[in-house]
Amino acid sequence: xxxxxxxxxxxxxxxxxxxxxxxxxxxxxxxxxxxxxxxxxxxxxxxxxxxxxxxxxxxxxxxxxxxxxxxxxxxxxxxxxxxxxxxxxxxxxxxxxxxxxxxxxxxxxxxxxxxxxxxxxxxxxxxxxxxxxxxxxxxxxxxxxxxxxxxxxxxxxxxxxxxx
Amino acid sequence: xxxxxxxxxxxxxxxxxxxxxxxxxxxxxxxxxxxxxxxxxxxxxxxxxxxxxxxxxxxxxxxxxxxxxxxxxxxxxxxxxxxxxxxxxxxxxxxxxxxxxxxxxxxxxxxxxxxxxxxxxxxxxxxxxxxxxxxxxxxxxxxxxxxxxxxxxxxxxxxxxxxxxxxxxxxxxxxxxxxxxxxxxxxxxxxxxxxxxxxxxxxxxxxxxxxxxxxxxxxxxxxxxxxxxxxxxxxxxxxxxxxxxxxxxxxxxxxxxxxxxxxxxxxxxxxxxxxxxxxxxxxxxxxxxxxxxxxxxxxxxxxxxxxxxxxxxxxxxxxxxxxxxxxxxxxxxxxxxxxxxxxxxxxxxxxxxxxxxxxxxxxxxxxxxxxxxxxxxxxxxxxxxxxxxxxxxxxxxxxxxxxxxxxxxxxxxxxxxxxxxxxxxxxxxxxxxxxxxxxxxxxxxxxxxxxxxxxxxxxxxxxxxxxxxxxxxxxxxxxxxxxxxxxxxxxxxxxxxxxxxxxxxxxxxxxxxxxxxxxxxxxxxxxxxxxxxxxxxxxxxxxxxxxxxxxxxxxxxxxxxxxxxxxxxxxxxxxxxxxxxxxxxxxxxxxxxxxxxxxxxxxxxxxxxxxxxxxxxxxxxxxxxxxxxxxxxxxxxxxxxxxxxxxxxxxxxxxxxxxxxxxxxxxxxxxxxxxxxxxxxxxxxxxxxxxxxxxxxxxxxxxxxxxxxxxxxxxxxxxxxxxxxxxxxxxxxxxxxxxxxxxxxx
Numbered sequence: 001x002x003x004x005x006x007x008x009x010x011x012x013x014x015x016x017x018x019x020x021x022x023x024x025x026x027x028x029x030x031x032x033x034x035x036x037x038x039x040x041x042x043x044x045x046x047x048x049x050x051x052x053x054x055x056x057x058x059x060x061x062x063x064x065x066x067x068x069x070x071x072x073x074x075x076x077x078x079x080x081x082x083x084x085x086x087x088x089x090x091x092x093x094x095x096x097x098x099x100x101x102x103x104x105x106x107x108x109x110x111x112x113x114x115x116x117x118x119x120x121x122x123x124x125x126x127x128x129x130x131x132x133x134x135x136x137x138x139x140x141x142x143x144x145x146x147x148x149x150x151x152x153x154x155x156x157x158x159x160x161x162x163x164x
Numbered sequence: 165x166x167x168x169x170x171x172x173x174x175x176x177x178x179x180x181x182x183x184x185x186x187x188x189x190x191x192x193x194x195x196x197x198x199x200x201x202x203x204x205x206x207x208x209x210x211x212x213x214x215x216x217x218x219x220x221x222x223x224x225x226x227x228x229x230x231x232x233x234x235x236x237x238x239x240x241x242x243x244x245x246x247x248x249x250x251x252x253x254x255x256x257x258x259x260x261x262x263x264x265x266x267x268x269x270x271x272x273x274x275x276x277x278x279x280x281x282x283x284x285x286x287x288x289x290x291x292x293x294x295x296x297x298x299x300x301x302x303x304x305x306x307x308x309x310x311x312x313x314x315x316x317x318x319x320x321x322x323x324x325x326x327x328x329x330x331x332x333x334x335x336x337x338x339x340x341x342x343x344x345x346x347x348x349x350x351x352x353x354x355x356x357x358x359x360x361x362x363x364x365x366x367x368x369x370x371x372x373x374x375x376x377x378x379x380x381x382x383x384x385x386x387x388x389x390x391x392x393x394x395x396x397x398x399x400x401x402x403x404x405x406x407x408x409x410x411x412x413x414x415x416x417x418x419x420x421x422x423x424x425x426x427x428x429x430x431x432x433x434x435x436x437x438x439x440x441x442x443x444x445x446x447x448x449x450x451x452x453x454x455x456x457x458x459x460x461x462x463x464x465x466x467x468x469x470x471x472x473x474x475x476x477x478x479x480x481x482x483x484x485x486x487x488x489x490x491x492x493x494x495x496x497x498x499x500x501x502x503x504x505x506x507x508x509x510x511x512x513x514x515x516x517x518x519x520x521x522x523x524x525x526x527x528x529x530x531x532x533x534x535x536x537x538x539x540x541x542x543x544x545x546x547x548x549x550x551x552x553x554x555x556x557x558x559x560x561x562x563x564x565x566x567x568x569x570x571x572x573x574x575x576x577x578x579x580x581x582x583x584x585x586x587x588x589x590x591x592x593x594x595x596x597x598x599x600x601x602x603x604x605x606x607x608x609x610x611x612x613x614x615x616x617x618x619x620x621x622x623x624x625x626x627x628x629x630x631x632x633x634x635x636x637x638x639x640x641x642x643x644x645x646x647x648x649x650x651x652x653x654x655x656x657x658x659x660x661x662x663x664x665x666x667x668x669x670x671x672x673x674x675x676x677x678x679x680x681x682x683x684x685x686x687x688x689x690x691x692x693x694x695x696x697x698x699x700x701x702x703x704x705x706x707x708x709x710x711x712x713x714x715x716x717x718x719x720x721x722x723x724x725x726x727x728x729x730x731x732x733x734x735x736x737x738x739x740x741x742x743x744x745x746x747x748x749x750x751x752x753x754x755x756x757x758x759x760x761x762x763x764x765x766x767x768x769x770x771x772x773x774x775x776x777x778x779x780x781x782x783x784x785x786x787x788x789x790x791x792x793x794x795x796x797x798x799x800x801x802x803x804x805x806x807x808x809x810x811x812x813x814x815x816x817x818x819x820x821x822x823x824x825x826x827x828x829x830x831x832x833x834x835x836x837x838x839x840x841x842x843x844x845x846x847x848x849x850x851x852x853x854x855x856x857x858x859x860x861x862x863x864x865x866x867x868x869x870x871x872x873x874x875x876x877x878x879x880x881x882x883x884x885x886x887x888x889x890x891x892x893x894x895x896x897x898x899x900x901x902x903x904x905x906x907x908x909x910x
């Protein structure tokens with residue numbers, strides 16, 4: 001066991017855990033942040049996606065010892081009482097079915113929009129390629145990302161991409 | 165259906181709540197659809213609660229599991245509609261698992277809408293009548309001049325009272341006789357038929373915990389369980405000293421197999437949740453017990469293990485296809501004469517489809533807390549989990565551990581996917597058996613590899629097809645030999661014929677038989693059992709025949725349907741050829757069937773009828789010279805009667821198509837000497853966003869009762885795509901997944 005100090009959603013936590021423990025399980029079992037999900041443990045499905053220093057990473061394969069920058073999870077995405085534009089768009093487009101993968105989907109999309117505020121369908125497909133949705137909500141995910149992008153740029157003529 | 169002896173009136177209870185609220189509790193026996201005799205489960209009674217608080221908040225309880233099919237939104241919509249409620253005033257809560265109060269609680273077979281529709285209407289209408297009676301007293305007017313709308317009761321004069329103002333008095337009104345209730349004219353609907361977002365969308369989008377795997381209790385331990393990789397084996401010994409020394413591990417022990425866990429009153433899962441022998445590891449967090457599981461060395465007793473091998477099954481099936489073997493289900497005169505008539509064109513094709521896994525995004529898990537009864541108190545168990553039939557867990561506790569069902573509390577959580585997997589509660593049996601030996605609550609989490617290796621798979625199978633076309637280009641004979649799998653000589657779920665498959669239901673001359681190969685590998689219900697494979701075979705072969713006859717596929721299909729008729733009047737599970745023709749024509753028209761396509765691209769057509777739904781699909785597919793294909797667009801025509809939640813219905817169709825695409829494109833479970841050969845998603849791919857087609861859905865809202873959409877849009881997808889690939893390339897694909905046939909989905 002080793003002492004670690006990590007910053008998650010603006011709060012600093014001190015932990016005494018195995019250095020090999022993936023960030024996913026630190027978040028879920030030690031910090032009780034259950035929005036980040038376990039799906040495969042081998043970075044294939046994206047359900048565990050969080051931001052480390054603003055970059056989308058798969059927390060299921062990232063040992064706590066390798067986390068040296070601030071972490072943001074789905075619980076920290078909203079700005080106080082204001083939902084992130086993606087969260088509003090997700091509700092507007094009624095994206096979720098079972099809902100299990102959606103935290104990871106939203107975190108991948110948030111990293112995309114922070115670098116590419118007006119993404120094309122191809123940008124979205126590339127950024128979201130690591131996120132499985134077993135229920136098949138991809139069409140609505142694409143629409144919701146475009147809608148959220150339109151919140152950033154209200155002058156955009158059309159928020160909806162041509163892939164429908 | 166068993167007769168419900170109690171009068172319906174006696175089952176109604178209403179009571180005033182502290183704070184001036186109104187609680188309406190109803191236990192309504194509902195008639196089971198006559199056609200449902202063969203479906204998974206039967207219901208005898210159903211209860212729901214409507215609660216109105218003095219501030220106008222309307223709470224509607226949802227009694228059934230929510231797994232992404234949207235039932236927690238669509239059923240309360242029906243209640244709110246009949247009440248005259250504003251949807252904005254409605255809050256939906258998951259009801260407790262209590263079949264004594266709520267009757268059957270479960271989700272499967274796309275039956276939740278048809279099973280509950282009428283009861284939901286009755287409940288809403290009953291609440292409305294009590295609110296109106298209360299308003300008549302307060303306003304001193306006749307009930308005939310009152311109407312409920314927008315969460316108010318309004319008098320013809322314009323006077324009005326809100327539901328909140330009426331709640332306390334309404335609770336004191338006599339419950340109306342359900343036989344005397346009247347229902348809203350559908351033309352006046354303001355909620356049913358609109359698009360309503362899922363009631364949990366905010367909770368999901370903000371990552372608030374709600375799934376079984378998210379459960380966290382004071383003092384809770386974490387567990388993994390390791391079962392024999394060669395299915396059916398049991399643990400004899402393991403490196404106990406080493407495992408118990410690992411950091412974060414508090415205990416480890418062997419569990420013996422226990423068949424008592426498999427006893428079930430629901431016949432379709434009888435014997436299936438039997439406890440497998442294995443090694444449990446208990447610890448302080450999930451990672452510690454997963455890490456320890458990876459370091460586990462177990463000596464397994466494989467004397468009762470499975471010898472199943474996929475390669476051996478293929479050889480057996482090919483030999484059976486060439487034989488006269490098989491249980492004959494139908495054998496019409498003159499079939500062989502028609503097959504060998506020199507003026508006829510004959511065709512024979514062999515089709516194959518693999519075993520597949522469910523891979524719910526939320527791996528199986530269950531949290532259990534066993535409390536040993538002391539001082540004469542009985543033992544008790546509390547459970548937290550996602551489940552399609554949560555009351556089953558009570559039976560397991562009773563049969564395996566002798567805990568009386570009334571001392572088992574099940575906390576039903578939202579399901580991170582079901583697809584039929586969470587109909588079987590082997591994971592709950594494991595959690596309970598572990599909790600029995602652990603002080604305090606314990607959460608069992610399956611790894612993804614556990615989830616794939618120890619699934620109850622969609623059964624694989626084979627079909628040998630023969631048919632003849634007469635001189636007029638009409639289908640003259642059909643000979644279908646299904647080669648499937650049986651446990652103890654009983655076909656597993658989804659293997660063999662259900663009896664309502666096309667085209668045998670509309671053909672005069674057919675021979676249909678099935679042969680069963682003995683199987684150990686566990687199989688279970690998987691989204692549209694039977695239909696999801698039969699549609700591929702039958703709709704592909706019909707296309708082969710249309711090509712042989714040099715006929716247009718759509719015209720050939722419509723001719724096959726014959727006259728417009730309901731093949732069994734009043735039975736929603738019987739094909740209605742009129743509804744079939746309508747969806748076929750609509751899909752063809754909306755997709756501009758037959759339009760010129762660019763080189764390398766083509767359209768493919770398929771129709772299927774299952775789960776009371778008539779659905780036709782046109783797939784537009786582009787294929788390059790290397791076998792890379794993209795499904796550009798799928799046009800869908802659906803008849804499931806009037807749509808309740810338009811957004812939810814669209815979601816189900818879109819999701820079914822994408823799920824069908826995953827299964828067709830790259831999913832296959834193989835086994836060698838009883839060991840499943842796929843470990844995780846790198847060997848079992850799910851469709852990704854870039855591979856997703858455009859999907860255009862058209863609902864024919866025919867004047868038939870609304871039925872479910874959780875499954876029936878999946879089966880036609882695979883044949884629509886492979887028929888399109890044939891049209892584009894001339895290559896006929898008769899085996900799934902396509903990745904094993906040289907075709908890669910891009």
